[in-house]
Amino acid sequence: MRKMTTTATTGPAPAAPAQIEWNLAEIYDSLDAWRTDKTRLEARVKDLARFKGRLGESAATLSEALDAISGTEKDLVRLYVFAFLEADEDRRVSEAQERRGEGTLLLAAFEEATSFVSPELLRVGSATIEGYLDREPRLARHAFNVRNILRKEPHTLSDEAEAVIAGTSAMRQGPERVFAMLTSSDMPFPTVTLSTGEEVRLDQAAYGKHRASRDRADRKRVFDAFWKAWKGYAATLGQTLDTHVKAHVFEARSRRYTSALDAALAGPNIPEAVYRTLVASANRHLPSLHRYFRLRQRMLGLDELRYYDIYPSLVASERSFPLDEAKSIAVAAAAPLGGEYVALLGEALAGDWMHVYPQEGKAPGAYMYGAVYDGHPYLLLNYNGEYDDVTTLVHEWGHAMHTVLAKQQNPYETASYATFTAEVASITNEILLQEHLLAQDLSSRERLFYLGTALEAIRATFFRQVMFAEFELGMHELAEQGEALSGEKLTDRYEKLVRRYHGSDEGVLEYDAAYAVEWAFIPHFYSNFYVFQYATSIAGAALFAERLLGGDGRARDDYLAVLRAGGSGYAYELLRDRGIDLATDAPYDALIGRMNRVMDEIEAILDRQAE
Incomplete structure (x- = not known):
């Protein structure tokens, strides 16, 4: 492995590089081909109705029906992905947006056309269906x-009751739609004047940018103005969350689950012990988080740390990473995953899989879209050459390699994987990147930059997400006890939670109660026990990385086995069977062990500098 000495880049900014684009012709070689396929698929979707009411006829009929449904879905996804990716190249092109809309409508038609499958299988019953599965090889x-589907049999109601619950679907989605509309278009955002004289309208994107300002007075201005605006809508948003949570409780009770949490975790078949162990572990490790805050205060040179001081980077870096260098680093960082993985990654990076640089009209952010089964994944980036962009590239390629390996091992029906394993793959790659860079010949400042970035990832991805998960669980438990949720009650509970996580009562961080309306800003609370998976993922990734880098002879095979399994098993069980049991303390202890080692190294560097 070559030594890499990092240096700051100075001088004039380079000219914008030529765009590197994915090759969508590998999906459809022309728009005419896309339109022709769309017409065929419309007919195929309608034809699926012939199987309604017939799934219990015989094993052969069931096999024919499921083959037709999955085959149609596979081709329909291909049609949709092409339109989705093309539209994201430039969202100003109305024709491309219309094609994406057409694809969305056809997907909705498919879902409606196949909505009979689950209830019909449940009516036929597990005894009959299991007999079919045993006798018919084509059903494998x-x-x-x-x-x-059959696993949900104890929680399936009568046809009449199921129809009633299905009929409430649009109403149950109402709170999320109200939240989205209010906070994206109707809510008036404040304007602040920064220390530079610049006037900034503090919408959500501007808040995300300016809360990390290097100017502390600007950070306070941003926090004060932004959360004052949200406080004016706390009562309304409290009611939307109250309705949203009560809908979860209603459906959970109707389906005979023990709680809303039980119902939410039943879908992906995640044991409740995972959620509760996660929350307990985070609380047990709060002293390490408080240590980080004290270290942050020291590095920022502050007399006291306040809530608006947690976002600016600990050490600034001006280093630039050209794309080719970032690719080389990604390949080198993946070395612990073995020669086969590295070769596959290198070959993929050389292909036309990515749309790389920002351009006018392009979708923001980054993602990997790997749903085309008989094709490779596609990655959208907005690469600017900063370290965060390298991390994003490595993260998304972690998803891409997961997708490639899962498709190699599985038929279409079980190639897709759950979020619970998806983020483990991507974050493991991030940790391997961090460790690879820290193994290079670095200056103290560069080392502090990478170490500080690793620490902040643990705070944001583990502790902050667990804090949200604990708040979400508390909301549902209050509703299950018959209590109404209000903006005032939610603000009070959120303030107490933030103060505990941030050590405010121990003098670690000064917290202003005016910011406790932050709960109203978090969109994850409308996703029904989803956010906890970010925290489990970074913990699982930390344990995998520890094993991979620590000489565990089985670690590589275990890691790759999870990726290759795709969706052929339940995600929790796939990880558990390969040594990552997220219902135990081990993954969380591994993550915090890494956090403490990083802080040890930072403190050692700071102590040397102070001598």
Whole structure:
């Protein structure tokens, strides 16, 4: 492995590089081909109705029906992905947006056309269906998904009751839609004047940018103005969350689950012990988080740390990473995953899989879209050459390699994987990147930059997300006890939680109660026990990385086995069977052990500099 000495880049900014684009012709070679396929798929979707009411006829009929459904879905996804990616190249092109809309409508038609499958299988009953699965080899590719449907049999109601619950779907989505509309278009955002004289309208994007300002007075201005605006809507947003949570409780009770948490975790078949162990572990490790805050205060040179001081980077870096260098670093960082993985990654990076640089009209952010089964994944980046961009590239390629390996091992029906394992793959790659860079010949400042970035990732991805998960659980438990949620009550509970996580009562961080309306800003609370998976993922990734880098002879095979398994098993069980049991303390202890080692190294560097 070559030594890499990092240096700051100075001088005039380079000219914008030529755009590097994915090759969508590998999906459809022309728009005419896309339109022709769309017409065929419209007919195929309508034809699926012939199987309604017939799934219990015989094993052969069930096999024919499921083959037709999955085959149609596979081709329909291909149609949609092409339109989705093309539209994201330039969202100003109305024709491309219309094609994406057409694809969305056809997907909705497919979902409606196949909505009979689950209730019909449940009516036929597990005894009959299991007999079909045993007798018909052609059903093997469908067996996991069919059994996953049958698993819900104890929580399936009468046809009449199911129709009532289905009829409430639009109403149950109402709170999320109200939240989205209010906070994206109707809510008036404040304007602040920064120390530079610049006037900034503090919408959500501007808040995300300016809360990390290097100017402390500007950070305070941003926090004060932004949260004052949200406080004016706390009562309204409290009611939307109250309605949203009560809808979860209503459906959970109707379906005979023990709680809303039980119902939410039943879908991906995640044991409740995972959620509760996660929350307990985070609380047990709060002293390490408080140590980080004290270290942050020291590095920022502050007499006291306040809530608006947690976002600016600990050490600034002006280093630039050209794309080719970032690719080389990504390949080198993946070395612990073995020669086969590295070769596959290198070959993929050389292909036309990415749309790389920002351009006018392009979708923001970054993602990997790997849903085309008989094709490679596609990655959208907005690469600017900063370290965060390298991290994003490595993260998204972690998803891409997961997708490639899962497709190699699985038929279409079980190639897709759950969020619970998806983020483990991407974050493991991030940790390997961090460790690879820290193994190079670095100056103290460069080392502090990478170490500080690693620490902030743990704070934001683990502790902050667990804090949200604990708040979400508390909301549902209050509703299950018959209590109404209000903006005032939610603000009070959120303030107490933030103060505990941030050590405010121990003098670690001064917290202003005016900021406690932050709960109203968090969109994850409308996703029904989803956010906790970010925290489990970074913990699982930390344990995998520890094993990979620590000489565990089975670690590589275990890691790759999880990726290759795709969706052929339940995500929790796939990880557990390969040594990552997220219902135990081990992954969380590994993550915090890494956090403490990083802080040890930072403190050692700071102590040497102070001598």
